[in-house]
Amino acid sequence: MTDSRIPALNGAEVNDFLSREEFRRQSNKVLHGHPSPLHWKPLSSPTSLLLEERASYSQNTQFDVNLYVGTPFCIKTKPARCGFCLFPSEDYEGNKGVELYLDYLQKEFELYRPYYSDDKLGSIYFGGGTPNLYRPHHYPRLMQMVDDLYGGVPSDIEITLEGIPQLFNEPKIRALKEAGFNRVSIGVQQFNDKLIQYSGRTQTLAQVHTALELCHKYDLANSVDLIYGWPEQTMDDMLGDLRNAVDAGVHHVTHYELNIAGRSNFAAPAQRKLLPTIPQNIEMYLAANEFMRSAGFEQVTVYDWRRLPKDAETDRLSSYQYEHNMHDFVQHENGRVDEIRQVCGIGFAAVNFHPNSLSQDDRCWIYMNQTSLKEYCAKLDRGEFPVERGFMYKHADVKLAWLFQSMQTMQIDHIKYAQLFKEDILETFAPIWEALDARRWIQLDDQMIQFVGVGQYYIPLFQSLLANKRLDEIRGKRSGKRSISDIPIAVD
Numbered sequence: 001m002t003d004s005r006i007p008a009l010n011g012a013e014v015n016d017f018l019s020r021e022e023f024r025r026q027s028n029k030v031l032h033g034h035p036s037p038l039h040w041k042p043l044s045s046p047t048s049l050l051l052e053e054r055a056s057y058s059q060n061t062q063f064d065v066n067l068y069v070g071t072p073f074c075i076k077t078k079p080a081r082c083g084f085c086l087f088p089s090e091d092y093e094g095n096k097g098v099e100l101y102l103d104y105l106q107k108e109f110e111l112y113r114p115y116y117s118d119d120k121l122g123s124i125y126f127g128g129g130t131p132n133l134y135r136p137h138h139y140p141r142l143m144q145m146v147d148d149l150y151g152g153v154p155s156d157i158e159i160t161l162e163g164i165p166q167l168f169n170e171p172k173i174r175a176l177k178e179a180g181f182n183r184v185s186i187g188v189q190q191f192n193d194k195l196i197q198y199s200g201r202t203q204t205l206a207q208v209h210t211a212l213e214l215c216h217k218y219d220l221a222n223s224v225d226l227i228y229g230w231p232e233q234t235m236d237d238m239l240g241d242l243r244n245a246v247d248a249g250v251h252h253v254t255h256y257e258l259n260i261a262g263r264s265n266f267a268a269p270a271q272r273k274l275l276p277t278i279p280q281n282i283e284m285y286l287a288a289n290e291f292m293r294s295a296g297f298e299q300v301t302v303y304d305w306r307r308l309p310k311d312a313e314t315d316r317l318s319s320y321q322y323e324h325n326m327h328d329f330v331q332h333e334n335g336r337v338d339e340i341r342q343v344c345g346i347g348f349a350a351v352n353f354h355p356n357s358l359s360q361d362d363r364c365w366i367y368m369n370q371t372s373l374k375e376y377c378a379k380l381d382r383g384e385f386p387v388e389r390g391f392m393y394k395h396a397d398v399k400l401a402w403l404f405q406s407m408q409t410m411q412i413d414h415i416k417y418a419q420l421f422k423e424d425i426l427e428t429f430a431p432i433w434e435a436l437d438a439r440r441w442i443q444l445d446d447q448m449i450q451f452v453g454v455g456q457y458y459i460p461l462f463q464s465l466l467a468n469k470r471l472d473e474i475r476g477k478r479s480g481k482r483s484i485s486d487i488p489i490a491v492d
C-alpha cells in the first residue's frame with residue numbers, strides 16, 4: 001500500500017466532531033464535491049495550458065464527458081433569489097440580454113473546439129439559473145452549439161434541461177422535443193401554494209401539473225426537485241408533496257434537505273425561527289424514504305429517487321445519467337484504468353472537473369467560470385477563457401473527490417477503492433468506521449461500507465469528517481476545529 005494516505009482524524013477527534021456537529025445545520029447538503037469552491041483560487045496556469053495537458057492525458061485514457069451548459073438568468077423574486085437559493089444567477093431583464101448572452105456562449109463554445117472535439121459525450125445538462133427562460137427558437141441554437149463542438153450529438157444520450165414550472169408551455173416543450181432534448185427537470189420545491197410563497201415565486205400547483213402533463217404528452221423523461229425542511233413545513237406537507245409527484249407520474253424525484261447558508265433570506269434569523277428542527281428533518285427524511293419505497297420508487301442517492309423499472313422504457317425514463325455517470329467516475333479492470341468520466345462546463349458559472357489520471361504525480365483540477373455576467377463577457381471580449389477560479393488537486397483530493405461521489409450513493413466499495421488508489425480505506429479511516437458502526441450508521445462487509453438508517457441522512461456530515469484533516473492542510477492550518485460545515489457552498 002502507498003504511503004500517501006489521506007490524512008485522518010484520530011478516535012477522540014472523530015467523536016468530538018460527531019457530538020459537536022450532529023445537531024448543527026450542515027451547509028453542504030446540495031452540493032457534494034471536494035473541496036468546497038470556497039477553497040478555490042485563481043489558477044496560476046492559463047486555461048489553454050491546462051487543456052493541452054488534458055489532451056496529452058487523453059492519449060492514454062478515454063475521457064467520457066458530461067457536458068454542462070450554464071444559463072445565468074432568473075426571474076426576480078422578493079425575497080431575492082427565491083429566498084433560499086445558493087446558486088449564482090443574474091436578474092432576467094428581457095430577451096435582449098438573453099440574445100446577447102447566447103452570442104457570448106457561442107464564442108466560448110468556439111474557444112473549446114480545439115480541445116473538446118475528440119471527447120466522447122456521455123450526457124448533457126442545461127442548468128442554471130433558469131434555462132427555460134429561453135424562447136422556443138433558442139433551443140435548436142443551443143443544440144447546434146453542442147453539435148458544432150463535438151461534431152454531432154449521439155442520439156442515445158440523456159439531454160436534460162432544467163427550469164421552473166410556470167415557464168414551461170406547449171410551444172417550449174414541443175421545441176425542446178424537436179431540438180433533441182429528452183429530459184426535463186422541474187424545480188418545484190413545494191407543491192403547496194401557501195408554502196411556496198416563502199420563495200416569492202408566482203408558482204401554482206396548477207402550473208406544476210400543466211408542466212408535467214406536457215412532459216408526458218411529448219414523451220420527455222421528467223424529474224421534480226423538492227425541498228424538505230422548508231419554513232413552516234409539517235410532516236403532512238412534506239408527504240403531500242411526494243404524493244403529488246408520485247400521482248402525477250413523475251419518473252424521478254430529487255428530494256433535497258433545505259440548505260441554509262450565506263446571505264439567503266431563509267438564513268436570516270426571523271426565517272430560521274420558522275424552520276423545522278434537525279430532529280424533525282431527520283424524521284422527515286426517514287418518513288420520505290418509507291413513503292417513496294412504498295410508492296414503488298428506488299433510492300439511488302441520498303436525495304434521488306427513481307420510479308422502479310418495470311421494463312426497459314421505464315428504466316430509460318427514470319434514470320439520471322448525468323449524475324449517475326459521476327458517482328463512479330473511473331472505469332477500470334482490476335485497477336487498470338480504462339475510462340475516466342469528466343465534467344466539461346461551458347457558460348456562466350459552469351464547472352470543469354478534470355480528474356485526468358489516478359497517478360500520484362499527474363495533475364488533476366477543477367475550475368469554475370465567472371459568476372459575474374459582466375466579467376464573463378469581458379473575458380470573452382478579450383478572447384480569454386472566462387474562468388474565475390479553481391483548485392489544483394493533490395492525490396489525496398482526487399481520492400476524496402471519488403469517495404464523496406461514491407458516498408452520494410450511500411455506499412463505498414472499499415475493495416474497488418483499494419484497487420484504484422492502493423490504499424486501505426478501512427485502515428486509514430478506522431476510527432471513523434468504528435464510531436459510525438457503534439452508532440449503527442454503517443454496515444461493513446468484505447466488499448462494501450453501506451450507510452444505513454439515519455447514517456444516510458448524515459452523509460454530508462461524514463464527507464466533512466473524511467475531509468477534515470485534508471481541509472486543514474488546504475487552509476494552511478496544522479490542526480483546527482473549524483469544519484467544512486461552517487462553509488457555505490454556492491456553486492455546482
Ligand SMILES: C[S@@+](CC[C@H](N)C(=O)[O-])C[C@H]1O[C@@H](n2cnc3c(N)ncnc32)[C@H](O)[C@@H]1O
Nearest residue numbers: 084085086128129130163187225256257258259
Ligand atoms: C440550479 S437550482 C435551480 C434550477 C431552477 N432555476 C429552479 O429553480 O428550479 C437546482 C436545484 O437546487 C435546489 N436548491 C437550490 N438551492 C437550495 C437550497 N438552499 N437548499 C436545498 N436545495 C436547493 C433546488 O431544488 C433547485 O431546484
Ligand code: SF4
Nearest residue numbers: 074081082085128129
Ligand atoms: S432557485 Fe432557481 S429560479 Fe430561484 S434563484 Fe435559484 S436558480 Fe434562480
